[in-house]
Amino acid sequence: METEPTNDMPELNEEEKKNRKWDLVNKQWAATIIFSGVVLLLVAFLFIKREMFTNMVAYVFDVIRPITIGLVIAFLLYRPTCQIEKLFSKLQKRAPKFPASALSVFCAYFLLFLILAVIIWIIVPQFITSIKDFTDNIMVYYNNVMKFLNSDRGEQILNLLNENGFDPVTLRTKLMSLTTYIPDAVGTIGTWASSLIGGVIDFFIGLIFSVYVLAGRNKLRSQGTRILHHFLPQKHYHRLTHYGTLTFSTFSKFISGQIADAFILGVLIFCVMSIGGLEYPMMIAVIIGITNMIPYVGPWMGTIPCALILLMVNPWHAIAFVIIVIIAQQVDSNLIYPRVVGSSIGLPAIWVLFAITVGGGLFGVIGMIVGVPVMSIIYTVIREKTVSDHNNDQAKKPEKRKWHIRKTMQRIRDRVKKNDPPSDPQ
Secondary structure (H helix, E strand, O other), rough: OOOOHHHHHHHHHHHHHHHHHHHHHHHHHHHHHHHHHHHHHHHHHHOHHHHHHHHHHHHHHHHHHHHHHHHHHHHHHHHHHHHHHHHHHHHHHHHOOOOOOHHHHHHHHHHHHHHHHHHHHHHHHHHHHHHHHHHHHHHHHHHHHHHHHHOOHHHHHHHHHHHHHOOOOHHHHHHHHHHHHHHHHHHHOOOOHHHHHHHHHHHHHHHHHHHHHHHOOOHHHHHHHHHHHHHHOOOHHHHHHHHHHHHHHHHHHHHHHHHHHHHHHHHHHHEEEEEEOOOHHHHHHOOOOOOOHOOOOOOHHOOOHHHHHHHHHOOHHHHHHHHHHHHHHHHHHHHHHHHHHHHOOOOOOHHHHHHHHHHHHHHHHHHHHHHHHHHHHHHHHHHHHHHHHHHHHHHOOOOOOOOHHHHHHHHHHHHHHHOOOOOOOO
8 A cells, every 4th residue: 555645844844944044043143142242341341440451451561572572573574584585595405404594584683783783883973973063162152142142133032031921030040949850850760771771671582582483484384374274264264364464465565665765765865965065964864764664753753853963063054954854754745655655565645645644643653653554454455355246247247249240131131031931833
């Protein structure tokens, strides 16, 4: 006796699928709600205990400061080390025992110390010379100031100051009372000295740490790759490695662009000061070029001490130098910097200016430093997404048929012949 097939099993399977689907949706909603609640609680805790949190973060940063310094030094020397290793790899093919990796690290640090030594050799002697010139001519400056004060214009300025409540006797009393602040000043200098010694110690520890990082960079990279490959799914692993490589290369190219921009500005300042006959052009060009790598604050950090040095020698040259720097900074910020830095990281000049403006407005100096590479990463990611979507759309579109007159006329004739009835024989 044959049994009729029943349709209960497929219906039960469909119900089970629906129940499983709803269970999955409910689990996702529950996980989202729990995660959002935890994040809100953490944000509320940070706002309530903000002082404790900032103290804890400051303590952590103080502890890991040598490691941070070491990572920054290793990051700065990573590309030069790789370039030197590529040159040594040709020798390694001929001599397999040639230590290309170790020598590349040694050459990178040798170049770093050589550049620092050249900078010190340029700045320190000329700075000492400027101080000597100022001490030798201090009586000349004093006589010039006294002549100016004894002139008619000087008397007018003194009268104007007296009318606005400025009394020379009061100023002298305040100057004499400065001796009461000497103990506090000594304590402050002691604190600065101790922090300076601590900073030097942290720098040397970080320098040693950076040597270990650069020497074992290949091993560290392979270990990090294995760890990510083990704990992450394949899709997330490829995405994280892609964006990590993009971030690393963008910041590295950004630093290279900053160095190139500083070099161009330093050469420009040196040429203009040499043509104008100003004192110490090499020293001032080096200072301006180094400090220019710090956006927003860097130009003023270099301009003020250099102007004071020139003021000791020739006040008119100091005024001319300030005018030169203002013009050079305008040319650099609007023409040189967007093109040099933007081209090095693949970012158009308009977006470089946009990143500097928005980053500085939102986060100050740190925003101006990090804003350009972050904007480059965002620009690259958006470009990758839009180009891939555009290519997919183009692939989905059917190919357009090209219209041809002869083929179209032939097709029409074939249709007419097919639709014409055959003629009856007579």
